[in-house]
Amino acid sequence: MQLKHIANISTALAAASCSLLGQSAEAGTVLDDWQFNSAILLYSEQDRVSAGEGILTARGDFGDDKYLNLGLVVDALTGASATGAVAQPGVQTFTRPSGRGSYDVAAGDTPLDDTFHDTRVQLDVSWEQPLAQDWRMSVGGHLSKEYDYLSLGVNGSLAYDFNQKNTTASVGLSLSHDSIEPEGGIAVGFAPMLLRSNFANDEAYQSAFDATRDRADDTKDTIDLLFGLTQVINHDWLMQFNYSLSMADGYMTDPFKLVSVVDDNGLVQQNLYENRPDKRTKHSLYWQNKVHLSGTFLDASYRYMWDDWELKSHTADVKWRLPMGEQWYVEPQFRYYQQSAAEFYVPFLKQDEALPQYASADYRIGKMTAYTLGAKFGTRLAEGNELSFRIALYQQKPENDGVTAPGVLADLQLYEKVTAVMAQVSYSF
């Protein structure tokens, strides 16, 4: 009896030490519970903006389907960006958005402001875990900081699996608060861009410039709601439907964009700072398909977006992963995008017409078609690590939305194409 008792104790001790050893062994390989993804992207537009962006994300497995996700994004931007002003037959001079200094644009050229330099750092974190049988939840937040911009946000989502996990319904909510503090302050809507050369001295210019600014900073609040439905169609086909609603309230004017006021001959009389509404409600329907086709994987999606700025867009995206042997794959990618113009988009304003309530000549909210053609090459390395390369060509074709260009503007390029190359290297470990 006594012996049996001792034997039981020794077994228990052995079991305990084993489990302790097991734990220390686990602690020694704590990184095994983390999956890291990293990528570097170089984006370069012909004669315009160049950007570099690096991302590192880490996903920690805390057991029982609990995960912690951490993300760090750093990007840097430099180069020239279209101001919205129209090209002219002669040289044009523009004041920099800060009010200090000026730059010239050659005859016939689309005005570009070459002072854009910005560096952004973003941190994000989220936690995922099961809530009850068939229920999962996640909560997260982000912080993004640029020289003149700060964005803070929180988000959460809830998902429910049913129908033998063949169907998943989900709902997500995201709240963000952005603040902007542009160099030189925020211009009053439609404030004129002043030129130093029109003033007798620096003092007179500065006081007139200050009068065009009414505040140093402004904010924007956004609420996003996302409703999703995922459905397994069959052994080789998965489908996703999303409806999302995004409501933004606050400053949505681009403080660096201009609208030219032209006369009957198409000659610029003045450049005004643009003015956009301070409310925007966007809706989108998103439909994605993942299909396994005899050893290859097709990812095809379509999005229809519409908003109360009257901007509507269609986006089709196709990626087709083709395995090449045991380790390599090649993935051709194609994306088509088409948008109609926001109701207050104008390529220019006419001097003899009354000023509208809102106006922007930013081609990014004008009528446009864009496509991206690319390919990704990836290989699996030892221990499940993966290395991939992606290269793509992105072209935007802004279009005339039925506006007749008066006088000299008829012979100038008002809707210039933008071509960009993207190159990306990713490594997962």
Add this chain to the structure above:
Amino acid sequence: MRIKKLAQLVMLLAVAQLSACSSLGVKPWERDVLAKEEMALNAAPLDNRLDDHIYFSKEGSSGGRSFAGGGCGCN
């Protein structure tokens, strides 16, 4: 007679369609393909993130797959 046959064919197709609907999905042991990484809806999360950032900065639309949110003053 011909119309009746056509109607029968349509009925047959409709029933076939319905039964296809009722068998939407797979049994738990038939998930070998669906469980592959390549079949994940967000199979390349960093690619999607980088793309969303570029298109958010360059076009008038955003969101769809995930939150449309702001997050940057991207020009």
